[in-house]
Amino acid sequence: MRPEEAAQAARVLVLAELAGLTTHGISRVGQYLNRVKVGGIDAQAELQVMRVMPALAMVDGRNGIGPLVGMRGLAEAMVGARDCGIGVAFARGSNHFGPILPYALIAAEQGFVTLIASNATTTIAPSGGKDTRLGNNPIGIGVPNPGGDPVILDMALSVAARAKIRDLAASGAPLPEGWATDAEGRPTTDAKAALAGFLLPVGGHKGYGLAVMVDLLAGLLSGAAYLTHVQAWDKNPEVAQNLGHVFIAIDATKLASTESFAARMADFIGILHATPAADPAKPVMVPGERELATLKRQRTEGARVKEADLRILRELAGGAVQG
Incomplete structure (x- = not known):
């Protein structure tokens, strides 16, 4: 990959690792690069962006590394939001783009509310069915907090x-x-x-319904593959997946003054934190609080990394990475 693009993709995976999302962190480097080796992903892909309207963009990932496509989609959504208050970017021609939390965190640190979603390889059966037709499509919502950590929901639908x-x-x-x-x-x-x-699916037929709607937004509207048209990276690693993503960004600074927004967020979070805990050892938390606490701690104290993941990275780097 071109160095500046590799850095953007790495940022997503490293943030995920630091936040304790190890299944979607640096362990994915080997998966991505193995697909590059067999022709399933183009590490040199030239991404294309079409600004359809001032607040609407289409990103063609050209089968590039997923987190790079994701970062471009997020950036284009924020461009629209800066100009119009709200911005939307659809992405197609992508691959697995990591977890949503890093994107939502990056946007929240710049004052943007986000709704982000992606489709995925089919692993979920429709309610009442006995064969997979839907992906475990992730969806996330992030809300900035001028007085503290943002609130970030990052969930898959299984x-x-x-x-x-x-x-x-x-x-x-x-x-x-x-x-x-x-x-x-x-x-x-x-x-x-x-x-x-x-x-x-989480919540039975409700989770199924959410998975359907995410695929319509991220897959169908973006022009990407959808439902069973999505290729399974583990079964056909040499074939392009053509995943789709959607990024919606809202400039929260346009909605209220920083002081007012900070006070209302503090009150909102305080009400939830003040809920009596069923187990005193497990106080009530807001979405993303545990992950962001882990991120802060590991940035300060160093990150614990699985030995197997570190070994793969060292092998990929030709022994250049030192512990």
């Missing part, structure tokens, strides 16, 4: 992410009930059987 099931399968640990089914649609606690089956 009960658990497939990456977590892969980790359990690798360790031989059992799967919690309600996470997934086997290939016949029967609930299972066998992680390996779950990998051959499909994920269960």
